[in-house]
Amino acid sequence: MICRCPNCGAANSLDSLVSDAEAAEVLKMLLELDADIGKAAIRYIGLFRPAKSQLSWARTAKLLNELLPMIKAQEAARDGVCFPAPSEAWIHGFNETVNARDQGRLKLPLKSHGYLLEIVSQWQGSGVPSPQPSPTGRGSEGGAPSKLRQGVAALGEWAGDDWAKREIASGFSLLAALNLPNRPAAQDMPVVAEIWYRKLKDKGEIVSPEYDPIRLQAGFKVLQAAETWPQPAELLRNLPPRLIPRAMLEKPMPDKGKGRQKMAELKEVLSKKGH
Numbered sequence: 322m323i324c325r326c327p328n329c330g331a332a333n334s335l336d337s338l339v340s341d342a343e344a345a346e347v348l349k350m351l352l353e354l355d356a357d358i359g360k361a362a363i364r365y366i367g368l369f370r371p372a373k374s375q376l377s378w379a380r381t382a383k384l385l386n387e388l389l390p391m392i393k394a395q396e397a398a399r400d401g402v403c404f405p406a407p408s409e410a411w412i413h414g415f416n417e418t419v420n421a422r423d424q425g426r427l428k429l430p431l432k433s434h435g436y437l438l439e440i441v442s443q444w445q446g447s448g449v450p451s452p453q454p455s456p457t458g459r460g461s462e463g464g465a466p467s468k469l470r471q472g473v474a475a476l477g478e479w480a481g482d483d484w485a486k487r488e489i490a491s492g493f494s495l496l497a498a499l500n501l502p503n504r505p506a507a508q509d510m511p512v513v514a515e516i517w518y519r520k521l522k523d524k525g526e527i528v529s530p531e532y533d534p535i536r537l538q539a540g541f542k543v544l545q546a547a548e549t550w551p552q553p554a555e556l557l558r559n560l561p562p563r564l565i566p567r568a569m570l571e572k573p574m575p576d577k578g579k580g581r582q583k584m585a586e587l588k589e590v591l592s593k594k595g596h
Contacts, residue, residue, distance in 0.1 A: 343378035350385045358392065358408055361415035368422055368431045387434060397441040404442040414441035428499060428546055435500040439469055469497055472507030479511035485527040488534050489514050492541030496550065503550040520553040526560055536560050 351359045366384050370376040391397055397406040397414075406414075417440050421427045427436065473494045480486035493514055497504060505513045521527045526536070543559040544551045 343382050346382045347378055347385060350382070350389055353389070354392065355408055358411055358415075361412045361419075362388070364419050365415040365437065368418065368427070368429055371430055384434075397438050399438045399442045402442075404444075406441050406444065410441050410444035413444055414438075425542070426495065426545060433500065436498055439498060443470070468507040472497055472505075472510040475507065475511050476514060479514055484530045484534060485521070485537070486514070486518055488537040488541075489517055489521075492537065492544070492556075495541060495545060496547075499545060501547060501550045505550065517553045517556070521557070524557060526557065529563065532563050536563060 351363070354362065362385065366381055367376070369380065369384055391406065392408075392411055395405065395407050397404045397410070414437050418427070418437050421436070422429060473490075476490035476493055480490040493510060497510070518527070521537075527533060537556075537560070540556045540560040544555060547555070
């Protein structure tokens with residue numbers, strides 16, 4: 322019997338899977354999980370598949386082995402903070418990460434579990450207590466958010482009610498969740514965002530609260546494919562043109578003098594033909 326995985330693309334016979342040590346290790350780990358978590362985990366692991374090759378059993382085993390202890394302990398460790406994470410939280414995290422891929426919000430293949438753990442750490446199901454600091458002592462008293470969540474919160478405070486700053490803060494939050502190399506530190510996010518804001522304003526790209534938000538959203542969507550944290554110039558290059566609805570354009574005023582001249586010329590031509 323030949324088995325083909327729809328996520329990693331591997332094709333193997335059932336007996337070869339059992340005899341292959343690394344494949345057998347993957348099967349063993351999956352059998353230790355609840356069926357629903359196991360299915361969701363396999364779909365998630367497929368996001369690590371290289372574009373032009375299969376995901377090796379060794380890589381699959383390593384990725385699952387990084388998650389299995391946390392799943393069994395029903396907690397998620399993120400930036401030195403441990404968060405309660407029951408089975409429902411993990412299923413939610415796996416599914417939301419796959420959905421982000423389907424919606425074009427993820428750059429593939431994934432390099433780490435950062436995006437997943439951020440979602441799981443923010444899960445707020447019924448009866449789930451607030452996040453508690455880990456024994457490492459990192460984080461503040463009474464439950465500390467991750468560094469990314471701190472940065473997103475700081476961006477929200479920086480943006481306030483300014484529509485342009487809110488769009489930049491939203492774009493920064495999406496980029497930060499991708500955990501790109503050279504990402505600004507959480508405490509520096511508002512400072513970097515202010516630099517971007519001023520650059521855009523100086524270039525005349527922040528003018529209309531009616532037409533510019535969608536342009537900023539489109540530009541940030543393109544930047545999500547970047548290899549490293551982008552610069553303001555890259556956003557400027559990827560902003561679509563500002564489109565004004567045709568209905569708002571002023572209709573040209575008719576030139577009555579020119580019209581009368583054309584009519585006179587036409588009458589003259591007809592008069593000559595009549596003779």
